[in-house]
Amino acid sequence: MRVVISGIGLVTPAGVGKECFEEAVFDAHSGIGPSSRFPDSGFASAEVKGFDFANVFADRRFRRSATVTRYGLCAVKESLEDAGLFNTEYNLERAGLVVGVTHGAIGMTCDFHEDLVREGPESVSPALFSDSVLNAPTGNTSLAFAIRGPSHTIIGGPTVGIQALSLALSLIKEGAVDFVVVLSCEELSERVIEAYKKFRLTSGTEMRPFNMEHAGFLCGEGAAALVLESHERALSRGVTPVAEVCSAVVGGSESSVESIERGARRALKAAGVEAADISAVTACANGSKMDAHEGVGLGRVFAHSLPVSSIKQLTGESFGASTLMSVIASALSLKRNRVLLNRDFGQAGPEWSWASLRVRSASTDLTSTLVSSVGLLNEAAFTVLKRL
Amino acid sequence: MKNIEVVVTGMGLITPLECGAGTEEFWRLLIEGRGAVNRVSLFDASPYSSDLAAEIRGVVIKPGRSRWASFLETALGGAIKDSGLRLDEIDSSRVGMVLGTVLGTIFDKEAAWRSGSAAGVSQGGLHLEAVNLAGLYGIHGPITTVSTACSSGTDAIGLAYRAIKAGHVDVVFAGGGDTLSEMAYSGFSSLHALTDTVVRPFDATRNGLAPSEGAAFLVLEERGRVEERGARIYGVIRGYASSADAVHMTAPDREGRGLTRAIRAALKEASKESVDYISAHGTGTPYNDLMETKAIKKVFGKGAYGLPVNSLKAALGHSFGAAGAIEAAACLMTMSTGSIAPTLNLESMDPECDLDYVPDIGRQACVKSTLSISAGFGGQNAAILFTSPGS
Helix, strand or coil, rough: CCCEEEEEEEEEECCECHHHHHHHHCCCCCCCEEEECCHHHEEEEEECCCCCCHHCCCCCCHHHHHHHHHHHHHHHHHHHCCCCCCCCCCCCHHEEEEEEEECCCCCHHHHHHHHHHHCHHHHHHHHHHHHCCCCCEEEEHHHCCCCCEEEEEEECCCCCCHHHHHHHHHHHHCCCCEEEEEEECCCCCCHHHHHHHHCEEEECCCCCCCCCCCCCEEECCEEEEEEEEEEEHHHHCCCCCEEEEEEECCCCCCCCCCHHHHHHHHHHHHHHCCHHHEEEEECCCCCCCHHHHHHHHHHHCCCEEEEEEEHHHHCCECCCHHHHHHHHHHHHHHHHHHCCCCCCCCCCCCHHEEEEEECCCCCCCCCCCEEEEEEECCCEEEEEEEHH | CCCCCCEEEEEEEECCCCCCCCCHHHHHHHHHHCCEEEEECCCCCCCCCEEEEEECCCCCCCCCCHHHHHHHHHHHHHHHHHHCCHHHHHCCHHHHEEEEECCCCCHHHHHHHHHCCCCCCCCHHHHHHHHHHHHCCCCCEEEEEEEEEHHHHHHHHHHHHHHHHCCCCCEEEEEEEEEEHHHHHHHHHCCCCCCCCCCCCCCCCCCEEEEEEEECCCCCEHHHHHHHHHHCCEEEEEEEEEEEECCCCCCCCCCCHHHHHHHHHHHCCCCCCCCCCCECCCCCCCCCHHHHHHHHHHHHHHHHHHHHCCHHHHHHHHHHHHHHHHHHHHHHHHHCCEEEEEEEEECCCCCCCCCCCECCCEEEECCCEEEEEEEEEEHHHEEEEEEECEE
C-alpha cells in the first residue's frame, strides 16, 4: 500500500500557516531573533509570532489550554482543512491520532508547581493539572476534532516527530484506520532554555547548522501536523497529495554513529530504494555537537555532492516539532521540485565534506528525499519521501 | 499484518505489595488478599483531605539514579532474568524497548521545582532516561517512550506487540513505571478523585482512588524463536487496540463508548467473541467503574454476568503508567496458576455495577484467555488480549 501526505498544517516561528511556511522555507526566511518573551535570558530564540488563537479557533472549550496545545490544535485544523477532512461526514472512529512531544505543556507544569509550592494544595487548579500531562495536546486534539480511533502520544527528542510518523504509517498499513493525523508540538519555556544552556547545548545568539565549531542551537517552538492516508483513498477523494511516505524507521539506540548509519540504511531498505536514488537529504543539523555524528553517520551511506540542508536556521530547535516541520519542508521540496536552501552557516565541519550544502538556488530533479533526525544519545529516526 | 505470534517469555515487577521481592511473591500476596494502601510518608500529606497512598518502602536507590529509574531497573532486570534471554548472544539492534509513563522522574525533580532550578525540566528527559536504561542492558534497537496517561502501560505492551508483528524487531521489553509524587497527589486531590477512606472498586460507596507507584516489564518475543530456544511461554498476545473517547479531558465517557470500541477491536483482532477473565482498570472512582461495567456489558451482553472481572487497585493503589503493565503481568499469572485475585473492599453492591467482581476472596478457575483494560486522562482507552500458550 502506498501512503501519502494529503494535508499539512503549520504554526512555526518562520511563518504561521502552510503558505507562510512554504514561502519562508523557499526564501530561507528565518524566524530566529532576540527573545521577546524572555528578554532577561540574553538568548535569541525562534518564537511563533502573529499567532491569534481565538481568531483561528473559535471553540471556547480550549481558550485556556496550554500554549503547546493551542499550537497543535491550529496546526491540526489546517491539516484537516488541507486534506478536505475538516467538518466532514467521515467516520472518525476510523481516524487515528499520533502525537510526538518532547517537553509538552512545560509552562502549565511550572504554573502548577508554583501554585503548589507558594500557595499550597488548596490553590492548585485541576485544569492546570489535566492540561499539563504529556498527552494533553493529544486529548484536546481528539476532543476538538472528535477523532475517536487509536490515540497515541510518544515522548522523545528530535526523533519523536518521525517516531510518530512511523507509528501512523503502521496503523494505515495494518488497515486499523482510514487516515491518521500526525502532530508534533512544543512551546518555548525559560526553563527549557535554561536547562539546555546548563547542558552547554545552546549557542546564545546564533544558530549555524553544519558549522565546524558546533556552538549549539537556539530553542524554538510551534507545531507541525500532517494527514496520512493511502494514495488510493486520497485520489478517490479528489485530493492531490503533497508526497508519498515510503518509510519511517526508528533506528537503534546504540550510542555511536553506527546506529545512525544503520538506521538510515534500514529506512532506505524499507522504502525499497538505494542510496543513489535519494536526491536530497533534510538533516537534523542544528549547530550542536550532534551535527558531527549525523554528518559521519550519513556520510557512510551517501555519495559525494548530495544536496543536504537543514531548516533549523529558520525554525529553531523545537525537537519533534522541528523534525516534523523538516518532513513537511522536504515533502514541499519534492512537490515543487526545488532543493531546500541553507542560510549562511560559516565553515562546515569536515564530517559534512561529502555533502553539497548549497546556499544558492539550483535546479535539481528531485525524486526521493531522506529526512534525518538524531537525538542527544545518537538515537535516530529517518523517513524516505517520494515525489508523486 | 504478518502472521507472527507474539508471546510473553518473562516478567519483572516492583509494586508496593512485595517491594521488588519477585513476581511469585507478588502473586502469593495478591491471591492472599493482602493490600498495600497506607499513610503517605514520602511527603507531608497533612494539607490534603486524604493521606492514603501505596508506597514502595525499603527500596534501595542507587547513587545517581532517580527513584523512577530504580524501579524500572528492578522490573527490567527481573524480566530479563526471568526470560532466560542472553542479550549478548542475539542481535541487540533487533531488541527494542517500549516504556509507558505518565510523570516519570517527577518525584526526584520536585525538590528542583521547589527551588526553581533548571534541572526541574524533567519531562523532556524521560526518553533519555529510557535510552540510558536500555543501554545498561545492551538493548540497542528502537526505544520508544509512550505517555497515554493511565493507559500508558497497556499501550506500551500493545505497541511492542505491533512492532514484533510488523517484523521491525525480534524482542521487545515492554512495560511501564511511575513514582508517587506530590504533584500527582495534589492534582488528583484538586479533582476530588482521592479516597479518604479505602479504595473500593465497583462498591456502592466507592469514593476515589489511592495514588501508588511501581514498575513492570514483560519480555515479548516472536514465538518461533522462543520455541527454538525452549523457553517458557507465559502467554500469547492475540489482540490489542487503542481508542479515544473525544468527550472530556479528565472524565471518561459515561457510557463507556470509547472503551467498548477498544475492547471490540482487540477481540476482533484475536478472532474471539469472549474471554475467561477481565482485569479491569477499576480505579474506585464513581465514574470510571460504572463506565467500565457498561462497556463490558455492551461487548459481552448477557455473557458479561458470567465473566469474572477484578480490580487490583484496592490492593495496589493506582500506579498510573505502571498500572496497565502490572495488570498485564497479573493476567499472565492468572492463566499460569489458575487463580484469580480478589477485588478487595467490595462490600456494598452497587445496583449498576452488578457483574462478578470476585469480591474479597480469590478463586480457582480454568482461565485460558484474559483481557486487560485501561483508561486515562485525555479520553484514552486501551485493551489487550492474552491467551494461554496452548490455546
